[in-house]
Amino acid sequence: MASIDFDGDRDLDLLVGHLDSPIALLENRTLNENSGVQFELIGRQTERDSTGCRLVLKFGDQAYTDWVVAGDGYLATDESVLDFGVGDAKENGTVEVHWPSGTKQRFEGIAVGNRYVVVEGDDEIWRRMEVPAQAQDAD
Numbered sequence: 001m002a003s004i005d006f007d008g009d010r011d012l013d014l015l016v017g018h019l020d021s022p023i024a025l026l027e028n029r030t031l032n033e034n035s036g037v038q039f040e041l042i043g044r045q046t047e048r049d050s051t052g053c054r055l056v057l058k059f060g061d062q063a064y065t066d067w068v069v070a071g072d073g074y075l076a077t078d079e080s081v082l083d084f085g086v087g088d089a090k091e092n093g094t095v096e097v098h099w100p101s102g103t104k105q106r107f108e109g110i111a112v113g114n115r116y117v118v119v120e121g122d123d124e125i126w127r128r129m130e131v132p133a134q135a136q137d138a139d
């Protein structure tokens with residue numbers, strides 16, 4: 001089993017492998033209020049998939065920490081995205097990225113409901129566009 005946000009709507013969906021039947025995709029259809037923030041990390045000095053990278057996200061007095069890991073399950077691995085649930089945070093937050101290479105980056109203006117891309121050493125943090133609801137309904 002592996003988690004992936006296959007439709008880009010900011011909630012994690014699941015892929016489940018079976019021995020004698022095709023892989024099942026379990027789409028998360030939970031009605032959410034975009035109370036999360038996701039980060040994709042791309043290494044340059046560090047290996048590209050950023051394994052071992054630590055990310056500290058802060059909204060007000062609340063701090064959230066997570067690491068990019070490898071080998072999440074048997075014969076599968078989760079999408080390499082750090083996903084944070086931040087409750088009802090209204091203000092923009094800050095994020096610190098600690099790369100295994102020793103590089104440290106800090107960005108402000110992190111808004112709930114977005115997926116960001118951080119490239120090691122870049123001065124800018126990138127926001128991924130959300131998949132429009134119409135596109136999701138088309139299939």
Ligand SMILES: [Ca+2]
Pocket residue numbers: 004005006007008009010011012013028
């Ligand atoms: Ca999803």
Ligand SMILES: [Ca+2]
Pocket residue numbers: 009011027028029030
């Ligand atoms: Ca969904």
